[in-house]
Amino acid sequence: MPEVNLLICVDSLSKRFGRRKVLNELNLNICKGDFLTIVGPNGAGKTTLLRILSTLSGFSSGCITINGVDIKENPAFVRKKIGLLSHNLLLYKDLNAYENLRFYGKMYNVSLLEDKISELLEKVELDHRKFDVVRTFSRGMQQRLSIARALLHDPEIIFLDEPFSGLDVHAGRILDGILEDLKKGCHTLVMTTHDIKKGLVHANSVAVLSGSKIAYHQRENLPDLDDFNQIYSDCVRNKR
Amino acid sequence: MNYLRHVLILVQKDIVAELRTKEMLNSMLLFVLLTMVMFNFAFGSGPETETLSSGLLWISFLFAAILGLNRVFVHEKDEGCLDGLMLCSMDCSVIYFGKAISSFLFLSVAELIALPVFTVFFVRESFLSHLWILIIVLMLGNVGISAVGTLLSAISINTKARDLMLPVLFLPVIVPILVAAVKSTGLVLSFSSVGTQQFWTEIVIWLRTLVIYDIIFVLVGFLTFEYVVEE
Amino acid sequence: MRLKNGTIKRCLGITSFLGIFISLYMAFFYTPLDKNLGVVQKIFYIHFPAAIVPYFAFFVVLVCSIIYLKTRDRKWSKIAYASAEIGLVIDTALLVTGTIFDKPTWGVWWVWEPRLTTSLIMWLLYAGYLMLYYSVGEAERRSRLTAVYGIVAFISVPISFMSIRWWRTVHPIVFEPTKIALDTSMWVTTLVFLFSMTLFYAYLLGHRVDMIGLQEEIEDLKDEVED
Numbered sequence A: 001m002p003e004v005n006l007l008i009c010v011d012s013l014s015k016r017f018g019r020r021k022v023l024n025e026l027n028l029n030i031c032k033g034d035f036l037t038i039v040g041p042n043g044a045g046k047t048t049l050l051r052i053l054s055t056l057s058g059f060s061s062g063c064i065t066i067n068g069v070d071i072k073e074n075p076a077f078v079r080k081k082i083g084l085l086s087h088n089l090l091l092y093k094d095l096n097a098y099e100n101l102r103f104y105g106k107m108y109n110v111s112l113l114e115d116k117i118s119e120l121l122e123k124v125e126l127d128h129r130k131f132d133v134v135r136t137f138s139r140g141m142q143q144r145l146s147i148a149r150a151l152l153h154d155p156e157i158i159f160l161d162e163p164f165s166g167l168d169v170h171a172g173r174i175l176d177g178i179l180e181d182l183k184k185g186c187h188t189l190v191m192t193t194h195d196i197k198k199g200l201v202h203a204n205s206v207a208v209l210s211g212s213k214i215a216y217h218q219r220e221n222l223p224d225l226d227d228f229n230q231i232y233s234d235c236v237r238n239k240r
Numbered sequence B: 001m002n003y004l005r006h007v008l009i010l011v012q013k014d015i016v017a018e019l020r021t022k023e024m025l026n027s028m029l030l031f032v033l034l035t036m037v038m039f040n041f042a043f044g045s046g047p048e049t050e051t052l053s054s055g056l057l058w059i060s061f062l063f064a065a066i067l068g069l070n071r072v073f074v075h076e077k078d079e080g081c082l083d084g085l086m087l088c089s090m091d092c093s094v095i096y097f098g099k100a101i102s103s104f105l106f107l108s109v110a111e112l113i114a115l116p117v118f119t120v121f122f123v124r125e126s127f128l129s130h131l132w133i134l135i136i137v138l139m140l141g142n143v144g145i146s147a148v149g150t151l152l153s154a155i156s157i158n159t160k161a162r163d164l165m166l167p168v169l170f171l172p173v174i175v176p177i178l179v180a181a182v183k184s185t186g187l188v189l190s191f192s193s194v195g196t197q198q199f200w201t202e203i204v205i206w207l208r209t210l211v212i213y214d215i216i217f218v219l220v221g222f223l224t225f226e227y228v229v230e231e
Numbered sequence C: 001m002r003l004k005n006g007t008i009k010r011c012l013g014i015t016s017f018l019g020i021f022i023s024l025y026m027a028f029f030y031t032p033l034d035k036n037l038g039v040v041q042k043i044f045y046i047h048f049p050a051a052i053v054p055y056f057a058f059f060v061v062l063v064c065s066i067i068y069l070k071t072r073d074r075k076w077s078k079i080a081y082a083s084a085e086i087g088l089v090i091d092t093a094l095l096v097t098g099t100i101f102d103k104p105t106w107g108v109w110w111v112w113e114p115r116l117t118t119s120l121i122m123w124l125l126y127a128g129y130l131m132l133y134y135s136v137g138e139a140e141r142r143s144r145l146t147a148v149y150g151i152v153a154f155i156s157v158p159i160s161f162m163s164i165r166w167w168r169t170v171h172p173i174v175f176e177p178t179k180i181a182l183d184t185s186m187w188v189t190t191l192v193f194l195f196s197m198t199l200f201y202a203y204l205l206g207h208r209v210d211m212i213g214l215q216e217e218i219e220d221l222k223d224e225v226e227d
Helices: A046-053 A075-081 A097-107 A113-123 A139-151 A169-184 A196-202 A225-239 B002-021 B023-043 B047-072 B074-078 B081-088 B092-122 B128-157 B162-189 B196-229 C002-030 C039-071 C074-106 C114-134 C139-169 C184-226
Strands: A006-017 A020-031 A035-039 A061-066 A082-085 A157-161 A188-193 A205-210 A213-219
Touching (some): A020 A188, A020 A205, A020 A213, A020 C184, A046 A061, A046 A157, A046 A188, A075 B081, A082 B081, A097 A113, A097 A139, A139 A157, A139 A169, A169 A188, A169 A196, A205 A225, A213 A225, B002 B092, B023 B047, B023 B092, B047 B092, B047 B128, B047 B162, B074 B081, B092 B128, B128 B162, B128 B196, B162 C114, C039 C074, C039 C139, C074 C139
Parallel strands (some): A035 A188
Antiparallel strands (some): A006 A061
């Protein structure tokens, strides 16, 4: 294995709701600059995993470190480093696009905020709707604004939970472009999706989450789509 | 310093959003006015209603507050904004203070608009010379209401019953505020019939109760809020 | 361990039942008849412990809630809930005996007297606590939210008492409570009753905690089967 820079280290992570184990003794290592795609069937715990990684959800046992810092002990340190695009928008519908970004930007102490906001709005092609209330946006536009919000504070690590859902072809292309840029910019990205094809486009690392465990994880030398489809269905079938 | 700045940014955000829709303010204000009118129909207008008027004032404020407090976390919960807030604030208590301060502001604005109407409807004697005491009473009452209310609103938004839960949890806890506020408002409204010395000794007791309550519950909210919003 | 637990509970049960019988006997046959109130005064012997034990029970709720939030051990939240429930039941007994006591004494069923009013507010607070408990589905979240409310509720009790007392004392009191002069035998009976009622509370608490444990186990097993 080549010399790599370990960034996120998940060690035997378990999360229980009552007696039901959503995640069971899960291990996962993510290196700096990786683009990891996690695929898995509905209800496999993809969202739960991302919520735990972004410190929004607690876990029952195990240990997670980001950059060597335990996230349970120092969540504030982790929160500054991460950007989250969840399937909730995390936007205020009664504020306009600009106000939403300005609010989050101020909370994150972003310097040169105005420039940053214009730059991001241009990137997600919403600059013409800058002063419109988010409530009047279509779902896809809201999602694009949410992407801008997640990138506002230049996070090192970006978690994306089903980012392509609700996006039309054009908006999907915008997101593709942004993801490519982030990859080039040496950001670490973790994306969940149930769309295997989309998942393979950008990733340099793929994992299958099934049966509350990481059933398959391959970094570099990724399988092609057909092989991966086969692997995926094997993983899901083995669980049953 | 940064802490305070974050609280203020949060309050500012709430004010901008509220001024755009005015949902909370309008409904609280109308509710207060409606209660007063209904009260008049229920109890008639005579000298005996005057002795009840301080109670009427606070009952209508309290129920209007419940109306407003129920909305405090609705917008945060709607699109998962609470998650966003958790990610960008350094400390959960920033969210608590931000929310408590904005509900304090909205409640105070609604009350200050309703107060002249109340005076016209229910008060015969001028209490202008003691108005400043009444304002202090209102503000102290509002601090307590929003300190407890914000915490309990965060609790009730996490239940299945949601807005049905808040009054059940909120009203028994707020009894001391109601007692102290009604008594001191009654004193201000009838200060001419109470001797000056008696007025001051009694009002001090009630203001003291309000201050004690406020301090304790701001502290409790500050210390326990993180347990309510975490997951 | 299981056996020992059961033995303790059985002992608690037997002693508390015996204690209550003895105190009832003492109340009716050992203590003299009150000069002013007559036989009605007998209700005081159950009224007094029923007033004290809820405070104790709700204090247990407070302590267990704080410990739960610190340790996250679900055991404590079960004790807190069980204690609130039993406290509420005993508080209900207090309110009922209070009204029965008031009627012949003051001529009305209810007197807004500070202590009784505080107990009423306490009843409302913990009725809210139980409602909160049943309106949160997920066990961990339920424990967290009820723990916070358990703290808020208990802290508000003394402030309520204070404000209600001033509310009465600042203005002329309509019903001046006559001091019930208790002689030694009356005090002894009251204390015996208090002691047995506290034991009875502990006995119920033990059983209720076990029951909640079983209930939650059933819920978990149901979840597992559904999976």
